[in-house]
Amino acid sequence: MARFRKTEHDVATEGSGKRGASTGGGSIIDRLHAYGLAHLQALVFSLGRISHSPVSSFMTIAVIAIALAMPSGLHLLLKNFQGVSAGWDNAAQVSLFLKQDINRSSVERLDDRLRAMVEIDSVTIIAPDQALAEFRRLSDFGDALKALSENPFPTVLLVQPTMAYSAPAAVKSLLQRLSHLPEVEVAQLDMEWVERWYALMEIGKRAVLILAILLAMAVLLIIGNTIRLAIQSRRDEIEVQKLIGATDAFIRRPFLYSGFWHGLLGAILAWVLVTVSLWLLDGPVQRLSLLYDGNFSLQSLTFPASLLLLLVGMLLGYGGARIAVGRHLRDIEPS
Amino acid sequence: MIQFNQAGKRYEGGREGLSQVDLHITPGEMVFLTGHSGAGKSTLLKMIALIERATYGQVIVNGKNLSRVRRGQIPYVRRDIGIIFQNHKLLYDRSVFDNVALPLVIAGHGHGEIQRRVRAALDKVGLLDKEKRFPIMLSGGEQQRVGIARAVVNKPPLLLADEPTGNLDPQLSAEIMHLFEQFNQVGVTVLIATHDIDLISRLGHRTLTLEQGRLVGDSDGRRATVEAGDGQVP
Numbered sequence: 001m002a003r004f005r006k007t008e009h010d011v012a013t014e015g016s017g018k019r020g021a022s023t024g025g026g027s028i029i030d031r032l033h034a035y036g037l038a039h040l041q042a043l044v045f046s047l048g049r050i051s052h053s054p055v056s057s058f059m060t061i062a063v064i065a066i067a068l069a070m071p072s073g074l075h076l077l078l079k080n081f082q083g084v085s086a087g088w089d090n091a092a093q094v095s096l097f098l099k100q101d102i103n104r105s106s107v108e109r110l111d112d113r114l115r116a117m118v119e120i121d122s123v124t125i126i127a128p129d130q131a132l133a134e135f136r137r138l139s140d141f142g143d144a145l146k147a148l149s150e151n152p153f154p155t156v157l158l159v160q161p162t163m164a165y166s167a168p169a170a171v172k173s174l175l176q177r178l179s180h181l182p183e184v185e186v187a188q189l190d191m192e193w194v195e196r197w198y199a200l201m202e203i204g205k206r207a208v209l210i211l212a213i214l215l216a217m218a219v220l221l222i223i224g225n226t227i228r229l230a231i232q233s234r235r236d237e238i239e240v241q242k243l244i245g246a247t248d249a250f251i252r253r254p255f256l257y258s259g260f261w262h263g264l265l266g267a268i269l270a271w272v273l274v275t276v277s278l279w280l281l282d283g284p285v286q287r288l289s290l291l292y293d294g295n296f297s298l299q300s301l302t303f304p305a306s307l308l309l310l311l312v313g314m315l316l317g318y319g320g321a322r323i324a325v326g327r328h329l330r331d332i333e334p335s
Numbered sequence: 336m337i338q339f340n341q342a343g344k345r346y347e348g349g350r351e352g353l354s355q356v357d358l359h360i361t362p363g364e365m366v367f368l369t370g371h372s373g374a375g376k377s378t379l380l381k382m383i384a385l386i387e388r389a390t391y392g393q394v395i396v397n398g399k400n401l402s403r404v405r406r407g408q409i410p411y412v413r414r415d416i417g418i419i420f421q422n423h424k425l426l427y428d429r430s431v432f433d434n435v436a437l438p439l440v441i442a443g444h445g446h447g448e449i450q451r452r453v454r455a456a457l458d459k460v461g462l463l464d465k466e467k468r469f470p471i472m473l474s475g476g477e478q479q480r481v482g483i484a485r486a487v488v489n490k491p492p493l494l495l496a497d498e499p500t501g502n503l504d505p506q507l508s509a510e511i512m513h514l515f516e517q518f519n520q521v522g523v524t525v526l527i528a529t530h531d532i533d534l535i536s537r538l539g540h541r542t543l544t545l546e547q548g549r550l551v552g553d554s555d556g557r558r559a560t561v562e563a564g565d566g567q568v569p
Contacts, residue, residue, distance in 0.1 A: 030445065031443070033445070034443040034444065034445055035443065037445070037446070038440075038443060041440075236424075237426055239424075240424045240425075240426060240437075241437070241441065242410070242413075243384070243386070243413065243418055243424065244413065244414075244418070244437060244438045244441060244485070245410045245411065245412075245413040245414035245438060245441055245442070245489075246410055246441045247407075247410045247441075248407070248410075250410075250441055333386075334386050335386065335387075
């Protein structure tokens with residue numbers, strides 16, 4: 001307090017001839033406080049600037065929102081498709097053809113062992129008689145089988161992996177291990193269409209990733225351009241600030257925060273767009289699902305995914321502003 | 336406070352804005368800088384404020400050799416210099432208070448101290464009742480006084496003024512000059528570029544004369560005061 005009073009006294013009464021330098025002075029705490037305050041001021045100030053020109057700000061933010069919403073929405077659709085495929089039964093089923101000389105009790109022991117494995121959801125036993133009966137029913141070779149003296153069918157175990165182990169790689173490693181069991185003659189897996197489906201999903205994921213990268217670059221450019229225009233329209237102000245001793249960091253700050261706000265507000269609007277779009281799609285999807293006797297509902301953005309969207313928005317906003325500021329602020333010097 | 340040793344500014348194309356100037360202004364002096372348009376008055380002021388750099392020679396301000404000041408340090412040099420412009424260079428989208436507060440905000444002062452110092456500076460220039468106005472609502476003389484308040488609010492040891500009375504009538508010009516004298520009386524070094532010979536001779540301070548970039552005259556103001564006291568109109 002004493003210091004403040006003295007400074008006031010100096011100016012008001014033309015007291016001593018001593019004139020201090022212009023540094024802020026004070027303790028480190030004071031300094032940090034002033035620094036934090038300066039950031040807070042820039043944060044609020046830049047938001048105020050955005051609200052001063054609501055129409056043009058909204059248009060910029062809307063473009064950013066659409067660019068962010070597209071990859072987010074597609075990513076979400078993809079996730080939902082994956083959810084559908086995970087719901088399909090028998091997507092990846094392993095058939096274990098047992099050796100002919102295995103008796104009934106060892107089949108049951110094997111069955112118990114398999115059921116105990118974490119990777120395995122369920123096991124269905126098809127006894128040789130059952131297989132023969134089914135074969136007779138489904139094929140035209142029933143008569144030919146009569147010629148055989150004994151049942152040629154082995155005992156078959158249909159192994160259904162749990163959801164978590166249904167991906168091609170996991171099922172394949174399971175298949176490997178099961179085929180090495182002493183009771184097993186052949187272990188077989190019809191993966192073709194599962195693999196195709198996963199390959200298709202892979203392509204989808206890659207496409208979404210590419211789209212996301214391209215649109216992220218678009219957001220960077222949009223924000224960079226917005227900030228560049230803001231810098232140009234504030235040329236005089238920047239000159240004056242430089243003339244009275246503003247550091248580059250001080251002049252940069254409101255522009256960087258402006259980029260941050262554009263990115264954040266764009267991301268929030270993108271979230272709203274995705275959520276509303278999903279809500280509009282959910283009704284028809286449920287009707288379709290009912291037609292297939294299913295009960296499927298579209299999943300919206302999860303909390304972590306929403307947070308990620310906001311974070312990406314903020315970072316792109318800041319990054320775009322940073323690029324523009326680095327390029328254009330240095331050019332403005334008082335003359 | 337200010338020292339030029341054979342300093343000069345040569346522009347691209349070979350034209351010299353300032354040629355081989357030797358100059359020494361001691362702390363607490365009040366000095367006028369005069370000469371025709373294009374004689375190099377502005378160039379000299381700009382070199383002190385590091386808006387332009389000397390192409391040769393040495394410029395020392397406040398004990399700092401300006402040729403050794405890196406780009407990043409320029410703001411800190413400028414904070415010790417209050418600059419007043421002919422066209423005021425105020426920010427027209429901010430109130431008088433905010434304009435004057437800007438150097439303090441830039442230097443990172445706390446809210447309370449800013450309030451006190453801005454009010455004190457506005458009081459000094461007689462605009463305390465207009466702190467909430469915007470510059471556009473003020474007269475030319477008032478705008479100039481806002482510019483002066485902004486220049487002194489940080490209490491720099493050196494004030495530079497480039498044609499501060501250029502657009503003002505004699506009455507207002509005299510008031511502005513009187514303000515500068517008041518700052519000078521409390522120890523601030525003041526350097527004023529002006530072509531208002533009348534005013535200079537009436538006030539009677541040391542006067543530097545530039546002609547085509549060269550320093551051609553350095554008159555002691557007291558003689559001028561005596562002359563003015565004798566009632567001779569120069």
